[in-house]
Amino acid sequence: MYEDDIKKVNDWFDEHTENYGTYRTEREYSVDEYDLKDFTRFLAQEFPDLVGIRCYIGTGDSNIWFFEDDLKKADFY
Numbered sequence: 082m083y084e085d086d087i088k089k090v091n092d093w094f095d096e097h098t099e100n101y102g103t104y105r106t107e108r109e110y111s112v113d114e115y116d117l118k119d120f121t122r123f124l125a126q127e128f129p130d131l132v133g134i135r136c137y138i139g140t141g142d143s144n145i146w147f148f149e150d151d152l153k154k155a156d157f158y
Contacts (some may be wrong), residue, residue, distance in 0.1 A: 111146040132156040
């Protein structure tokens with residue numbers, strides 16, 4: 082992703098912090114299970130040619146997380 086695209090992702094996270102597991106730090110992003118549907122909908126609408134972002138699935142907790150480097154290396158059509 083380009084820097085402008087990463088800013089859009091950052092803005093989404095800034096607006097969706099009401100669930101404890103959804104947050105971002107300087108390098109890390111985490112999406113709570115309750116925000117996952119909204120996040121994937123956002124990605125599909127904002128980046129229709131996005132194929133995937135490498136992410137990690139929590140064990141015990143139902144969340145995913147990824148890093149800024151994963152966004153920079155996202156796959157597109």
